[in-house]
Amino acid sequence: MKAHNRSSQTIRDYDNKYYMHPWEGMDSFGQADRTISASAEGIYVYDEHGNRLIDGPGGMWCTQIGYGRRDMADAIADQVMRLSYHSPWNTASEPPAVLAKKLADLAPGGLNNVFFTTGGSTAVDTAIRYMHFYNNRLGRPNKKTVISRDKAYHGSTFLSASVTGRDRGKNFLDVDRERVHLLPDVNPLIRPEGMSLDDWCAAKVKDLEDAIVALGPDSVGAFIAEPILASGGVIIPPNGYHKGCMEVCRKYDVLYISDEVVTGFGRLGHWFASKDVFDIEPDMITCAKGLTSGYLPLGACLINDRIVDPISGPDQEGVMFNNGYTYSGHPVACAAALKNIEIMETEKILEHVREISPYFLERLHSLRDEPMVGDTRGIGLVGCVQGKVTGDGDSYALDQQFGAKVDEKCEEMGLIVRPMANMCVFSPPLIITKTQIDDMFDILREAIRQVAREFPQAA
Numbered sequence: 383m384k385a386h387n388r389s390s391q392t393i394r395d396y397d398n399k400y401y402m403h404p405w406e407g408m409d410s411f412g413q414a415d416r417t418i419s420a421s422a423e424g425i426y427v428y429d430e431h432g433n434r435l436i437d438g439p440g441g442m443w444c445t446q447i448g449y450g451r452r453d454m455a456d457a458i459a460d461q462v463m464r465l466s467y468h469s470p471w472n473t474a475s476e477p478p479a480v481l482a483k484k485l486a487d488l489a490p491g492g493l494n495n496v497f498f499t500t501g502g503s504t505a506v507d508t509a510i511r512y513m514h515f516y517n518n519r520l521g522r523p524n525k526k527t528v529i530s531r532d533k534a535y536h537g538s539t540f541l542s543a544s545v546t547g548r549d550r551g552k553n554f555l556d557v558d559r560e561r562v563h564l565l566p567d568v569n570p571l572i573r574p575e576g577m578s579l580d581d582w583c584a585a586k587v588k589d590l591e592d593a594i595v596a597l598g599p600d601s602v603g604a605f606i607a608e609p610i611l612a613s614g615g616v617i618i619p620p621n622g623y624h625k626g627c628m629e630v631c632r633k634y635d636v637l638y639i640s641d642e643v644v645t646g647f648g649r650l651g652h653w654f655a656s657k658d659v660f661d662i663e664p665d666m667i668t669c670a671k672g673l674t675s676g677y678l679p680l681g682a683c684l685i686n687d688r689i690v691d692p693i694s695g696p697d698q699e700g701v702m703f704n705n706g707y708t709y710s711g712h713p714v715a716c717a718a719a720l721k722n723i724e725i726m727e728t729e730k731i732l733e734h735v736r737e738i739s740p741y742f743l744e745r746l747h748s749l750r751d752e753p754m755v756g757d758t759r760g761i762g763l764v765g766c767v768q769g770k771v772t773g774d775g776d777s778y779a780l781d782q783q784f785g786a787k788v789d790e791k792c793e794e795m796g797l798i799v800r801p802m803a804n805m806c807v808f809s810p811p812l813i814i815t816k817t818q819i820d821d822m823f824d825i826l827r828e829a830i831r832q833v834a835r836e837f838p839q840a841a
């Protein structure tokens with residue numbers, strides 16, 4: 383299929399000259415040599431030369447049902463022709479109303495109040511702003527500090543970036559750290575030698591409690607946590623961690639925000655991981671990405687009755703939650719989400735993830751026998767391969783480039799990976815089959831071997 387006619391050279395020129403990409407590296411600004419994605423179908427992306435690549439990272443953790451579905455196109459086109467937009471402030475329409483009900487039905491317990499946003503960052507921003515609003519309305523204006531964690535990623539708006547733990551001080555952007563406290567890394571890999579996972583879990587829960595006590599419970603408004611730290615390197619906290627943190631939050635009346643932007647919509651085999659995988663019912667859940675499988679931008683912040691009921695009702699005359707977006711509840715994006723969810727239900731995609739993920743993880747962990755691999759970890763259809771830390775000098779430089787080197791080799795053989803320093807991260811479309819998982823890991827293993835041959839000192 384060729385819908386556009388410009389040459390690759392023209393696209394690359396325009397891209398370099400005019401398009402400021404997100405997370406743009408200023409060293410290559412204006413002269414980057416990006417692969418041009420030309421089309422996509424199922425789990426495959428086709429580049430400008432017609433090469434077929436397996437989409438290992440699922441776009442950016444979001445292409446759950448895969449690319450190029452006619453039924454998605456039809457649902458989107460139908461809604462465009464019926465009602466392409468309406469003001470969400472003073473009018474209602476069918477897609478956001480039905481989607482809000484659907485999300486409330488799919489979400490745990492009292493998470494029945496759905497605030498639509500434009501993506502994950504704005505969902506996190508909304509959750510924090512709701513916490514501000516909630517505490518202001520309850521007459522405790524000092525209870526606003528957010529506790530987050532090192533390596534967490536929560537977004538790129540000012541507030542969501544402020545509670546993001548990664549790359550502190552490296553990105554030359556200002557954030558608000560005055561009302562943010564970051565807990566240390568929860569990665570079980572870094573626990574002291576000989577310490578059990580249970581003890582590590584207790585220590586990490588204690589980090590949260592100690593921080594609340596030190597900051598003063600009257601000043602802590604929320605704890606925000608991804609069920610697994612995704613962009614931070616697929617860090618899976620020990621069993622019982624989230625439950626323990628939830629108990630601490632309840633004890634000190636601190637709201638628990640579960641950032642399910644990655645883990646929602648089937649990534650871990652369930653609509654939401656909070657309840658079904660980690661056994662918690664948060665005060666707020668943020669989601670985006672898989673909500674539309676990346677067909678259109680949409681996010682949502684789900685808010686628990688527990689924290690809506692006390693500050694809403696006829697006695698609240700003149701009070702408004704003054705937060706919103708022109709595209710809150712965009713009818714076309716909501717129609718896409720409804721169709722996406724319908725497809726996931728009728729094609730039993732969550733069941734498929736639960737069935738296939740043990741095989742995905744088996745193939746992932748089998749890479750541990752490669753001398754260059756230091757660690758593999760995963761859950762559901764999320765995986766990470768980490769290069770071995772081999773020391774200093776040249777080999778250490780390679781550690782930091784392990785992801786990029788493996789990525790380069792993989793791409794030559796038809797697989798996209800997401801490189802991150804010494805890691806490669808995977809979150810393929812959820813429709814991936816066993817044979818396609820085999821193709822993916824065969825390529826990955828071969829790429830790791832090729833890199834090892836080029837850098838024998840590091841393996």
Ligand code: PMP
Nearest residue numbers: 501502503535536537643644670
């Ligand atoms: N939260 C998490 C856990 C994420 O992984 C991301 C994006 N990677 C975001 C929030 C931000 O979402 P968006 O890029 O849609 O604004």
